[in-house]
Amino acid sequence: MAEEAYEDARSRLAEYLSRHGLKQTRQREAILDAFLDARGHVTSEDVYERVRQDHPDIGTATVYRTLKLLVDAGLANASTFREGVTVYESDTEHHDHLVCLGCGEIIEFECPSIEARQLEIANEHGYRLTRHRHHLFGYCGKCQRQGLDSR
Amino acid sequence: MAEEAYEDARSRLAEYLSRHGLKQTRQREAILDAFLDARGHVTSEDVYERVRQDHPDIGTATVYRTLKLLVDAGLANASTFREGVTVYESDTEHHDHLVCLGCGEIIEFECPSIEARQLEIANEHGYRLTRHRHHLFGYCGKCQRQGLDSR
DNA sequence: CTTGGTGCAAATCGTTTGCACCGTC
DNA sequence: GACGGTGCAAACGATTTGCACCAAG
Numbered sequence: 001m002a003e004e005a006y007e008d009a010r011s012r013l014a015e016y017l018s019r020h021g022l023k024q025t026r027q028r029e030a031i032l033d034a035f036l037d038a039r040g041h042v043t044s045e046d047v048y049e050r051v052r053q054d055h056p057d058i059g060t061a062t063v064y065r066t067l068k069l070l071v072d073a074g075l076a077n078a079s080t081f082r083e084g085v086t087v088y089e090s091d092t093e094h095h096d097h098l099v100c101l102g103c104g105e106i107i108e109f110e111c112p113s114i115e116a117r118q119l120e121i122a123n124e125h126g127y128r129l130t131r132h133r134h135h136l137f138g139y140c141g142k143c144q145r146q147g148l149d150s151r
Numbered sequence: 152m153a154e155e156a157y158e159d160a161r162s163r164l165a166e167y168l169s170r171h172g173l174k175q176t177r178q179r180e181a182i183l184d185a186f187l188d189a190r191g192h193v194t195s196e197d198v199y200e201r202v203r204q205d206h207p208d209i210g211t212a213t214v215y216r217t218l219k220l221l222v223d224a225g226l227a228n229a230s231t232f233r234e235g236v237t238v239y240e241s242d243t244e245h246h247d248h249l250v251c252l253g254c255g256e257i258i259e260f261e262c263p264s265i266e267a268r269q270l271e272i273a274n275e276h277g278y279r280l281t282r283h284r285h286h287l288f289g290y291c292g293k294c295q296r297q298g299l300d301s302r
Numbered sequence: 303c304t305t306g307g308t309g310c311a312a313a314t315c316g317t318t319t320g321c322a323c324c325g326t327c
Numbered sequence: 328g329a330c331g332g333t334g335c336a337a338a339c340g341a342t343t344t345g346c347a348c349c350a351a352g
Contacts, residue, residue, distance in 0.1 A: 023326050023331055044317080059334045064317060080231050084316065084341080098276055109272050114265050118287055121260050125249055126292030133286045136269055141277035174306055174351050195342080210309045215342060235316080235341065307350075314343070324333075 006036055009075055016073035030055050031066040035076065041089050041106050079133065096134040102143025157187055160226055167224035181206050182217040186227065192238050192257055230284060247285040253294025 013032055017024055034050040035042065048063045067088055070076040076088045077095070096114075098107040114134070122129045164183055168175055185201040186193065199214045218239055221227040227239045228246065247265075249258040265285070273280040 021327095021331085025326075025332065027333070057334080060316095061318075061335080062333060065332085078234075080234060083229075083231060083237060084235060086234060086316085098273060098278055100278070101281065107276055109276075111268055111272060114268050117262055117265050121262060122249060122287055122289055125258055125260075126295075127249055127251070127287070127289040128295055129287055129289040130252065131288050133284070133288070135284045136273055136278070136280055137282050137284070138273055138278040138280040144277075144279055172306085172352090176307065176351075178308070208309080211341095212310080212343075213308060216307085237341085303352100305350100305352085308348085310346095312343105312345080315341095316339100318337105318339070320337080321335095322333105324331105326331080327329090 006033070009036060012075060013070070013073055027055070027058050027062050028066050028069070030058065031063055032070065032075070035067070035070065035088065036090070041087050043085055043087055047088070095132060098136045098138070100140040100143055101137055102139050102146070105140055157184070160187060163226060164221070164224055178206070178209050178213050179217050179220070181209065182214055183221065183226070186218070186221065186239065187241065190241075192240050194236055194238055198239070246283060249287045249289070251291040251294055252288055253290050253297070256291055
């Protein structure tokens with residue numbers, strides 16, 4: 001990710017903080033960096049592990065609180081792939097995923113025709129749509145060859 | 152639900168049990184009944200509350216174990232709408248849901264054209280699909296009128 | 303009578319919270 | 328200075344597990 005993208009995210013967070021009377025701290029900056037560095041999909045624990053390398057004093061509670069803050073600030077999205085674990089992703093990503101049950105690989109996809117149908121379906125039921133979650137589960141080519149797809 | 156459907160489910164479970172060298176118990180039968188009675192989408196706790204009315208001695212652990220068994224037996228599906236809670240549904244239901252963020256209503260839908268596209272997308276990535284989860288979140292007509300859709 | 307099933311309570315696991323102290327604004 | 332932020336440890340809530348006992352095959 002280019003430096004400029006980091007700067008953009010940082011200033012978006014700064015703006016959100018000041019607009020809401022919240023404070024800018026080294027912890028928040030460190031966690032944002034770790035989140036961006038991680039790329040793609042991460043759990044709170046992933047971020048915590050990354051952050052603690054440079055900032056061993058930062059605790060899990062702060063990571064949880066800050067990740068939630070990033071969601072509120074519109075910089076991240078929260079999702080649930082595995083039961084009982086929240087996965088965060090950068091807000092620029094799509095919300096459609098192809099998940100491998102063997103190795104855990106996650107591929108993002110986008111399909112305009114599906115998006116269009118979603119809107120139609122919502123309208124048919126009188127719904128106004130705010131977001132969606134579309135997960136396809138299966139086995140990637142590699143895992144199929146390794147016989148990890150038994151069932 | 153017609154009696155015959157209960158019978159069908161019961162015999163499907165019986166077959167699964169005997170085929171796997173597992174035992175038929177009054178607890179399992181009671182939990183299956185409670186699950187079917189509940190209809191639609193239920194949590195482990197919902198089922199537990201129902202079961203305990205007729206069988207106060209059945210514990211939560213058995214409910215969890217049996218619900219998992221029903222999934223393995225192909226009689227139920229597990230899904231996650233709210234964070235941190237597993238919701239079970241009868242296997243005959245579809246896996247596509249329209250969820251109202253206001254009142255919590257859940258509508259099931261089915262769209263062949265979307266299903267077809269899903270398969271195409273999976274194939275393009277070399278995936279063999281086993282299941283999917285498609286949730287549309289928004290506000291139903293009633294909640295929109297009541298202004299519950301503020302944002 | 304063997305092996306799986308059950309109830310209970312204790313243990314897990316991810317996440318949240320209460321509290322005293324610390325750092326921004 | 329005031330008030331939000333942080334770390335720590337304790338609290339939580341959903342689910343799981345160890346164990347001694349029970350019951351289906």
